[in-house]
Amino acid sequence: MFLILTLSLLYGFNFAAGKEPYAFVKSYGTKGSGNAEFKVPHSVAFDSKDNMYVTDEENNRVQKLSSNGSFITMWGIKGAGEGQFDRPEGIDVDSLGDVYVADTGNSRVQKFTSDGTFITMWGTKGTGDGDFSSHAHGIAIDKSNNIYVTDRYNNRIQKFTSNGTFITKWGTNGTANGEFNEPHSSAIDSLNNVYVSDMNNHRVQKFTSNGTFITKWGTNGTANGEFVLSLGIDRDSSNNIYVVDQANSNVQKFTSNGTFITRLTSSEFSQLEDIELDSHNNMYVTDRDRNMILKFSPLS
Numbered sequence: 001m002f003l004i005l006t007l008s009l010l011y012g013f014n015f016a017a018g019k020e021p022y023a024f025v026k027s028y029g030t031k032g033s034g035n036a037e038f039k040v041p042h043s044v045a046f047d048s049k050d051n052m053y054v055t056d057e058e059n060n061r062v063q064k065l066s067s068n069g070s071f072i073t074m075w076g077i078k079g080a081g082e083g084q085f086d087r088p089e090g091i092d093v094d095s096l097g098d099v100y101v102a103d104t105g106n107s108r109v110q111k112f113t114s115d116g117t118f119i120t121m122w123g124t125k126g127t128g129d130g131d132f133s134s135h136a137h138g139i140a141i142d143k144s145n146n147i148y149v150t151d152r153y154n155n156r157i158q159k160f161t162s163n164g165t166f167i168t169k170w171g172t173n174g175t176a177n178g179e180f181n182e183p184h185s186s187a188i189d190s191l192n193n194v195y196v197s198d199m200n201n202h203r204v205q206k207f208t209s210n211g212t213f214i215t216k217w218g219t220n221g222t223a224n225g226e227f228v229l230s231l232g233i234d235r236d237s238s239n240n241i242y243v244v245d246q247a248n249s250n251v252q253k254f255t256s257n258g259t260f261i262t263r264l265t266s267s268e269f270s271q272l273e274d275i276e277l278d279s280h281n282n283m284y285v286t287d288r289d290r291n292m293i294l295k296f297s298p299l300s
Contacts, residue, residue, distance in 0.1 A: 021262060025295040035074070039291065040288045042273055043286065052278075053065075057088060058087070061075060090136075098112065100112075107132040108123035109160075122160070130158070130160070132154070136149055137151070140194070142188045147159070148194060150183045151169075152182050155171050155183065156172065177205070184198075184231045184233075194211075195233055199231060224260045224263060240253055270290045283295070283298075284296075
């Protein structure tokens, strides 16, 4: 308890009543265009060695950092060609180490090797199968290396093979089970269940890998288990679910069925966007306004 109190006093982080609180470790980044600097870090992904890949949105690039934050490489410039980006947002890494980027402004997904060599891309602006709205947003990958893309303004999830072949889709605009109002991001648990942050419906929805609705939780509000803007989402090794609520400046943790566990808040949070956990359950949160990535570690 002394450690938790000390960390709270030093860094301004507070935990709601619950178990397994997190301690602030360090921050990565500052505003700029140099190595390990960011202009709106949007999303983070990790490979099997816990190297960190960051979509540096307004610099129109991806940066690769080591697990301690040291710069390794980067790729991308603004444009519409292969390996070029227009406001890249979602990112994930498959079991082979290949990197998938939601090239949001270009309404497509691009696939690269771990060092940034272009492999393939798919998608164009539209509403058909394999098309994306002007906001192809979050990317998540299951155990079979299938790719799930949150097609935000088309209010749906699209599922593809690792080479971009369309498999299935689900969702439409609405408030009923399986409907969305701007889905932001998704996460896949060890059973290949899909969790979607349904942003403007202030909730999380859980589905099978083919889109069959399982359950949901959340409503508009500021209390535990409530959201105003549910954005980034991820899971830990025990399939607990973590959700960024940008408007409430917190991260909430739930069981896989939506039971509230704990909440992390801080006066230091500015405009949180996304969340990702590494292989040791360390938690990384992107703060787009402060151009930082914040790292937390579990205390138990």
